[in-house]
Amino acid sequence: MHATMMTALLAVLTIVAALGAAGPVSAKPAADRTYTIANYPVEARAANAVAAKETAIADGQKAAFRSLLKRIVPVTSYRDIERLAATDPATLIDGVAVRSERNSATEYIANLDISFQAAEVRDLLTRQGIPFVDTQAPATIIVPLTRDAKSAAGPAGEFRAASGAWGTIWPTLDLANSVSPLKAEVLKPELGPDTLRGLYDEATRNASVMTLAAAYGTDQVVVAIAEVDTEGRKVNVLLAGQDAAGPFALKRAYRLNDGDLAYTLELAAVVSQGVLEGRWKAVNSGGAVAAAPYAADPGGYAATSPAGDEVAFDAQFTGQNEWNAMRRVLLEAPGIDDIRIGTVSAGNASVSVKYPGGGPALAQVLAGYGISLTDTGGLWVMRQGR
Helix, strand or coil: CCHHHHHHHHHHHHHHHHHHHHCCCCCCCHHHHHHEEEEEEEEEECCCHHHHHHHHHHHHHHHHHHHHHHHHCCHHHHHHHHHHCCCCHHHHEEEEEEEEEEECCCEEEEEEEEEECHHHHHHHHHHHCCCCCCCCCCCEEEEEEEECCCCCCCCECCEEECCHHHHHHHHHCCCCCCCCCEEECCCCCCCCHHHHHHCCCHHHHHHHHHHHHHHHCCCCEEEEEEEEECCCCEEEEEEEEEECCEEEEEEEEEECHHHCHHHHHHHHHHHHHHHHHHHHHHHHCCCCCCCCCCCCCCCCHHHHCCCCEEEEEEEECCCHHHHHHHHHHHHHCCCCEEEEEEEECCCEEEEEEEECCHHHHHHHHHHCCCEEEEECCCCEEEEECC
């Protein structure tokens, strides 16, 4: 056998062995689809490439498990998730598939599909008395758009097909495995600016929603319109239409933190998907979607997040990757609300959040994510665990 063929064969066997150790991702029954977290990004640095990969996959499994719990547990029960802090997600893994990966001598970066054992997770939540909804809703079409009210260019006037970060983030979200699955589509050419403007006005909204339904051939269509307010340093997002829980409209503003538009739009997309998941979970967990059509966000993030106590702290990190990991935890950890990021430098960032119980309670939650939050004499400091 030629040396090159032998090298290739050994490489294939190495990959197969590595995937076998993690467990292959098998074809899941439709009822178990929500237990796969797809395209999850992981990265880690270590003394060598092997250690970096092991750390990245282990950390990724923990983070994906938290994402799974937030997906299927009703928002009103997020605080109960803390009771599972001692659970080792590795014991619940059904399989791991690598979508893409790259590495160096000390770093490993990848996107993984991580599947969990549906029956085992259901049993765990049932034993802990934590409610969950894992039945998928009928799929809803999501139409991401941008709006520039000062512009009249383009076929839809001030409304345009999503571009830039708002256009690229939606395909990267795990839309298919959500409890409220989404199918991203482009704006139909027959939908003019009057129809889209009508979604902002309660008096004309119903007619606009009916026009959307006719254009896409289904009642379940939601538009997600992002509008950048440079002067106000915020991004305004309108979600409007009808999903599996019924008709609704929700306006929400996201602060432009340190001018980072891409991060703000990513946050808005993630929260918007969470709103739709929250609505479906509210309907199927004994909650109620508001009786009046287009009431804002029943069961979603904005309606149920606790006000909490404000905690201001200095986040300290060694590089951009570590800061990104910290931001991801702040976004994913249950109960954290009203995240505000001020000045960001090469090694630290000024952050404030709201959390029930203030700094001491928040420190306990972050410790479960491997992050320390300590009171240094009147100033809270957040650092990645070493």
